[in-house]
Amino acid sequence: MTTVEERLLPSAEPVCLIDQNGVPRDHSSYRLPTKAALLDGYAQLVRGRRFNDQASALVRQGRLAVYPSSFGQEACQVAASMVLREGDWLFPTYRDSVSIVSRGVDPIETLTLLRGDWHSGYDPYEHKVAPQSTPLATQLPHAVGVAHAARLKGEDTVVMALVGDGGTSEGDFHEALNFAAVFHAPVVFFVQNNEYAISVPLAKQSAAPSLAHKGIGYGVPGERADGNDLAGLLAVLGQAVEKARAGEGPQLIEAHTYRVQAHTNADDATRYREDDEVTPWLDRDPIQRLTTYLEHEGWLSSEVKENAEAQAVQVSAQLREGLMPEPEVDPADLFAYLYAEQTQQTREQAAFLRDELAREEA
Amino acid sequence: MTTVEERLLPSAEPVCLIDQNGVPRDHSSYRLPTKAALLDGYAQLVRGRRFNDQASALVRQGRLAVYPSSFGQEACQVAASMVLREGDWLFPTYRDSVSIVSRGVDPIETLTLLRGDWHSGYDPYEHKVAPQSTPLATQLPHAVGVAHAARLKGEDTVVMALVGDGGTSEGDFHEALNFAAVFHAPVVFFVQNNEYAISVPLAKQSAAPSLAHKGIGYGVPGERADGNDLAGLLAVLGQAVEKARAGEGPQLIEAHTYRVQAHTNADDATRYREDDEVTPWLDRDPIQRLTTYLEHEGWLSSEVKENAEAQAVQVSAQLREGLMPEPEVDPADLFAYLYAEQTQQTREQAAFLRDELAREEA
Amino acid sequence: MTHMKISMAQALNQALRDAMQADDSVVMFGEDVGALGGVFRITDGLTAEFGENRCFDTPLAEAGIVGVAVGMAMNGMRPVVEMQFDAFGYPAFEQVVSHVAKMRNRTRGRVALPMVIRIPYGGGIGGVEHHSDSSESYYAHTPGLTVVTPATVADAYGLLRKAIEFPDPVVFMEPKKLYWAKEEVDLTEEQPGIGTAVVRREGADATLIAYGPAVPVALEAAEVAAAEGRQLTVVDLRSVVPFDDETVCAAVRRTGRAVVVAEATGFASVSSEIVARVTEKCFHSLAAPVRRVTAFDIPFPPPKLEKYQLPSVDRILDAVDDLQWEDS
Amino acid sequence: MTHMKISMAQALNQALRDAMQADDSVVMFGEDVGALGGVFRITDGLTAEFGENRCFDTPLAEAGIVGVAVGMAMNGMRPVVEMQFDAFGYPAFEQVVSHVAKMRNRTRGRVALPMVIRIPYGGGIGGVEHHSDSSESYYAHTPGLTVVTPATVADAYGLLRKAIEFPDPVVFMEPKKLYWAKEEVDLTEEQPGIGTAVVRREGADATLIAYGPAVPVALEAAEVAAAEGRQLTVVDLRSVVPFDDETVCAAVRRTGRAVVVAEATGFASVSSEIVARVTEKCFHSLAAPVRRVTAFDIPFPPPKLEKYQLPSVDRILDAVDDLQWEDS
């Protein structure tokens, strides 16, 4: 193997620093994150899990139109945000609500899309989080554009672009990685390989040795990590972000994880997979193994636990309170944001709707 | 490197069996083609070169709307067709006229698109050659579809799908390779890397170690060859076709060649590259090196040479005669082939045009 | 046994099943159409019944799906592909416009593409962004495509069977808000062909011209209008391309007034075309300009606001009221 | 010095140059726009003058180009991108429809996308398949886009400057057959804004409504008609979206008759929309139905046959003759 190939191909095994039993593992290229980082991550995982559970419950109560849960993928969600600095950008998909919240976005604003009162609820510039993307992989070229513009402006921004295993099959994935590589743009492409695209298992999605092996075809270093090991993810994603920031160009990281629940509440996973397949993944739970490790190290004081629990309680209360009331919507909004300045046509149509509603009220 | 990686990554150097001085080289995995194959290839190269020269001349005389010449790439053109059997399919681009003619298609019918009397002139089913594709890389998923259908029907068809270096950047390239890999479809993707996409050099197209390195990201074996060495190309493409036929799934081959002339007659290459860059490639000419080798072996009898020359003379005469007269076109054709059965609307519009022309004539 | 009460989704499923039974070259593929049976269950059970070679999941890439279908059609098959939602057909746009629509013409009829692109479309199901587009106008504007859309359960079955048997590519638009609407139907009953509009209700005073999801709304409006003393004809286009000028114009000439009802945004759309051609052909029969009830020219709204965007009975009745009755 | 005789291509080039000079955040990119200066030389010299960071070649991937432009616009730049030919804009269709058109609306105005997508379009230059499409209707049908097209050299400059300064994404359609048409112009002269149509010729008898490449043909037809004693108004839309109802309808009301002239295929197109809205708004001023002179509903023909597809002076005059003059 040439040295270029060595540099660009992923590790033979997904990087794992704390195994599924909570036991730390040595690694030649990556080191365990600090205690502080792990404790912070722990709290965020606990909160993320609660966020997922609460959001799912709210779907059942009709408070959200739909919720694609990241249950079981919380380590990916949390790590993707934790490794970023303030000026960096996050490009999330519909499944990455927990990551968005970890980045500091208001939970209710995060769920606007999924509640259905608007297409996106938060100000993307406030925390530098792009609107959640529904058309798969289409957000990836945007991420490259943001990164390229930053570079041209001389800013040291790094962009974290999230995509699923299914999304890697879209042409936009290819074009984005290629542009990023040619432009040497500081983007970390982070594939959460949760083994499914709705009902389609990875084997029907790709015949590659791993999704991280796609990097070399663009001249982008590929790496893979155990997607349920927060420690490994923080190390791998952290290094990728550092490299991108240092001018080493884009990085591709694949996390091996699993979509424990159905695609969304509207999906019935029993139609396409056996429970047997799911069970072992429950033992690989990201929170459980980190908890075991932290307990073993003696770092999980009752204060840490209570604090994490308090944050979790807070976020679920926030969701319940924020989502319980029917959102107030204003039909005039339909025309308010389409153009910086309304056109004659949108003005007329807005007036038509206003009159219609006024007549209905009368 | 894992064994999977070893299987999927291309050779460290492009495969070359006859070097630019006409000297044969040993190779651990590929053997020199037979004398018969090389002599056949020689004649086809000579004819292909003449075809290119004559077509370019005819553009200057206004007999073709445009001609994207494969001058210097004739080894790729000829090899792509030579390795196919009768029932196999060829999916060419606008630049692959010589390959199409090598496959047996009538030269004038081949040039219909570029003459401008119709969009495509030959019957794709006669020689199993798809219409030349202009929208880049869009023909690749078609090639996969033909191959997949053949497999479902139990036929042992192989599909040779041609694409340029520039075309590899399009999303359709990615989607086609991935589908082929997942379907295990017998397609040989053959990239003629001629270093340019119009004015854009390879370095601005891709940062990959080589385009053949794109294969592993799909689980498709990648290989690369000296694109000006007919012997190497026959060996590499021939093996790829055999593997595909044997059920080993799709193969990706990159040929390193060079677009010696401008993109088309309409292009001015001096705007974006120095003559210095072109010169060394003239020494790597595919015909020259094969000639040297064949002469050295004593295989290039005057009979062989005369025969090749006769074929070349014939094709250029065919082009001159076939393209000199202004083609007869029939405006009624505009409506004749759109649907199996005309619609009320196309019937009315066809009648409108007929009446208009009748009035003009009157 | 031939009469049964089924939903449009079930009728579509039965059409696929019967087509696959009738013709071995029919294959169905797309995202999640295998084990899952499609997110709308239109392909439910097909893989189980016909095997993985006849109904299969693909990688997640719409241009690839349509492009592969082109190749399979070139090689003797009759592919039926599903775009999961309207807006997810856009990645395949180049394949559709530059190849699907042009292959027969390009090759002087030598390469035909008997294939069907099924697209669930339109709003009314509370879908989030990108799940409620009405994309038919893009396809209707593209010469070489045939664009049909059923509005009834019987037509869902009949038109899909005809689309699969059709010698040319058909864009088959499925009004997703009607998927679960049930009707008593006899599937063995022959339906009118592609290219034929149908008068769903007769009335002397004005004509409502509608297609797909707008048809039931138009029929409801006609019902209300009748109660108020105005008799409306309702034409269901069924086939957007080819367009049935004869049926549409006959109705408009009979009634002298017309309203086009469509769920898509109005600007440069199928509804514009209907107004334009009806006016061109029936100008002197018209007592008032042809009116349109369409969506506003805005992106499809989020679920909580979609009701303001969809054509409603009231909007149709208002448009009918507006047809300058005082002049007549 | 301000008056000069230049081609539309040169005017576009100057507009880019001046825009890049005036605003550092303007960047230009696409296929072959660097050293080559674009296949039509619209970007000639820009890399040399402004450097590789301001005008650059990209990998060959249109969805990527538009998608990257979206990101750059999100991050404070004003990207101008070139689609090399009309049909090569289709790979970017999803990006255009699902993001470019929707980003501002999606984010309640927080994320604006001040970007320009330049698309050379239309026939008349003997291009082979896929090089002569008129794709404006696809964009015009998509809410959230602004679609403009110049027909004069002065407008090429003026509209492109305005498009680049525009706060929202603009699809800038360049009629490629007019690229080499020269006019004496004063580039410093202020042109009307986006959204404004212009009456290019006044005449009392009928109105020709045209845009882009159809405008010079309409003007020529008006010239011939005048010689034959019929005075035609010619309206140049300039801006397809937003549409200038006021100017168009005023002309139609003045003349009582109208013909829409457009190079695109007619079905479900911008020309359908013009007929529909003019008829809706001016019905009682119309002495005859509004007629259309458009391309036939077929794929754009090969070079040797394209003359049959393009709107011609004769076809326009025939349509004008058809406006039921005997009735008036």
Ligand SMILES: Cc1ncc(C[n+]2csc(CCOP(=O)(O)OP(=O)(O)O)c2C)c(N)n1
């Ligand atoms: C372009 C496009 N095609 C289809 C869909 C419909 N769809 C939504 S989610 C999904 C599966 C995505 O799988 P993956 O990328 O693995 O992400 P995950 O849901 O597992 O997080 C599909 C097919 C879509 N959103 N966009």
Ligand SMILES: Cc1ncc(C[n+]2csc(CCOP(=O)(O)OP(=O)(O)O)c2C)c(N)n1
């Ligand atoms: C989708 C698409 N975009 C752009 C073009 C315009 N175009 C024609 S040829 C060409 C360069 C192609 O380069 P490459 O793939 O390397 O093939 P080559 O011409 O070198 O054989 C471009 C950009 C096109 N034909 N199709």
Ligand SMILES: [Mg+2]
């Ligand atoms: Mg997934």
Ligand SMILES: [Mg+2]
């Ligand atoms: Mg090339």
